[in-house]
Amino acid sequence: MDCWTRLKSSGWVYPTVVISIYGFFANCRPAEPFVTPYLIGPHKNISQEVLTNYLFPIWTYSYLVIIVPVFLLTDFLRYKPLIVLQGLFLVTNGVLLCFVPGLPAMTVLQVNFAVVTSTEVAYLSYIYSVIPAEMYQKATGYLRSAMLAGYTCGATLGQLLVSLAGLDYFYINAITLGIVSVALLVSFWLPMPQRGIFFKGEMADAPLGSQSQREDSAVVEEEKAEEGLGTGSEKTEGHAGCGLCSSESVAHAGHVLWKSFRDSYSSKHLIYWSLWWALATAGYGQIFNYAQLMWDHIEPSATSAVYNGGVEAVCTLVGAAAAFSAGHIKVTWTVWGELALGLFSALGAGAVFLMALTSSIWACYAGYIVFKASYMLLITITTFQIAANLAMECYALTFGINTFVALLLQTILTAIVVDESALGLDIVTQFLIYGSYYATISVVFLIRGTYTACSYHRYSGQTQVKEQKHEQSGEVISAEQF
Template sequence: MNVWAKLKSSGWVYPTTVLSLYGLFANCRVAEPFLTPYLIGPHKNISENVVTNYLFPIWTYSYLVFLLPVFLLTDFLRYKPLIVVQGLFLVTNYVLLCFGPGLPAMTLLQVNYAVVTSTEVAYFSYIYSIIPAENYQKATGYLRSAMLVGYTFGASLGQMLVSLAGLDYFYLNAITLGIVSVAFLISFLLPMPKRSMFFKGEKAVSSQREEKPGDNTLDQQVMDKDGTGSEAEKIERDDSNGCYSRQNVISASHLLWKSFRESYSSKSLIYWSLWWALATAGYVQVFNYIQLMWDHIEPSATASIYNGGVEAACSVVGAAAAFSVGFIKVTWTVWGELALGLFSGVGAGAVFLMAFTSSIWVCYAAYVVFKSCYMFLITITTFQIASNLSMECYALTFGINSFVALSLQTIITAIVVDEAALGLDIVTQFTIYGSYYAAISLLFLLRGAYTACVSRHSARHMEPDGAVISSERF
């Protein structure tokens, strides 16, 4: 008990520890790499075409509907309630998978899972509202490591249970139900943040008024009125109880608009955000439908499958690629866009290889390459954006970029996948995804070459202090 009390009083260690444990258990989804074989197998008996062209698109549409309101509610309700909701819906997700009969239950499952994914923003933002700024870097590292360990362990365990123990997919889902139930219980141990990033109550109103010359702050106005701080204290108490006045909401709107302008204040930030949105839309499409591609190349009913092992390998290799970013000495402002174009091209080649190969092992390897390239580039992009913005602006940028990516993904799904439109087969879909990534690669190769040429031209003609020099020195 003394250790627990010390953790609680440590300021940042306790919430970081609890949230890391939550992330570990919430992402330890043993059954996730085997979702498609489970749905099209004897347990649910849903055809591959229905899963591809009807069932999976429902998640995309639902996710788009939930994302924006959940993003605003996350800050308004101060993060913890949304994390608890995510834990609850994770539990419901696997209850449906274990015991929900037929297509209607699996349709509800897709809507249910959209709530889970839309509340991820609460997991990533919670820690910044409750710990000191000097601990942001450490806490972020612990949280992402916990997610990675949970996902890798879950995928590896699932593969071992299938390959070595011959366990039925139903029991994988039952085990996962138990694990995510632990995550749901852990979420209640999180302390409730005392502030939000945008809906800051009295402090937000005060800070906004301080920006206007000649205006008194809210506290000063109250003191001028009755000579005491009682009214200001009342507002603070109301704020701590989650009560927001109309003025608070207006203030939050102004702060959101100010953060938006700062987030997209330069061309370089816009281009980094553009790649984030474009590439993430394509990545999520490949991630969502890769199990159907694997099943197309080598049907799970007739052969052993290694989906869990491949996903575990992707996590380890992708994490190593992301970790290597910190040790690469490159001027990303000059060469970053060229790197985005180059590695996006590698990713496009990997997707084309997945589409046209008849070897499951080649498809596995191409998927590892594709996912590693994405994790490498998204790490660079995240760092470049976050290093130039305040935490409030970064949170908003994360939300907006995710919303744009999801909107693009929804358009692709509605045209390419949905049975109400083209309803294309899985090979044709991956051919289109490869072409999509090739277009991203070409765009950023051209933009990156232009940026590098302009930078080199400036360096050849300008000294650091701005003096013009001869290009012969170079």
């Protein structure tokens, strides 16, 4: 008990430990790599065409509708309620998969899972509202590691239960239900944040987590003073001006949101990184969502051994290694970054074409691993490049906007290519289109990256000439001005 008390009083350690434990159990879902074989199999008896062209698109449409209000509510309600909601919907999904038959139940499942994915922003942002700013980097590493460990353990456990124990998919879903129930219970132990990033709440006088936040608060107070607000007459009305729904809180939120937006997209380099993020994530979402259907098309799960869990575990480990290596690559990203985006996008496009054109399940698995690893490498570099140049609250807004744009593009792809009310294409043709989509991204960024690199070298040559001319006068032009 003394150890637990010391942990709770340690400041940043307790919330970091609890949210990391939650992240592990929430992402440890052994049944997830086998959801397509389970739905197609005798338990749910849903055809592959219905899954592809009707059921899975519902998740995309629901996600698009839910993500914006959830993003705002996450900060407004101060994170913890949304994390608890995510845990609750994970449990509800487990119950639907295990015990509720029929297509209507699976339709509800897709909507519920959209809530789960949209509330992930609460998990990723929660820690910044309860710990000091100097611990952000370390705590973020723990949270990402917990997610990675949970997903890897879940996929590995699922594969072992299928391949070695020969367990029926129903029981694997039941085990998953038990694991996510633990995540729900852990979520109640999270301390409630006393403030949000955008909405100040009742603890408006509490010190904010970053210098830019304190500056934003000071600006709002100064604007109010100039307008004759915030005087003694306001204080006589109790706490009416201090709540989350007060005009003061809404004005502060609007000010910070607008300032964050301007800061986030004021740099052309950040705009290019964000553009790749949105374009590539839209394609990644489609390939990730429909990969199991492609595998089942090449080698039907009803008559063949299934290694989906092992493939996902290998993908996660290879992707994690790629992401880890990204932090140790010494490259001038402002010069070579766009070219790298184009080259690795070309690699991803080739991997998707391989998945679409091969008749070998192992070649398809290999293509998926290469695609996912290249994406995880680039998204890590992109995230770092964006976050390194922005305040934390700007990053939160940028993450939300980029994710929304990606989801909007993914919805357009789904509505045109997948949905049965439009083209309703078969899975192979879909992947050919996704490969072409990534190839287009590659061409755009290869052209832009080549232009940037050539401009830099031309500018560097001109700078050297100018430096030689002005050497005697002591005037020096730095190449860093590029």
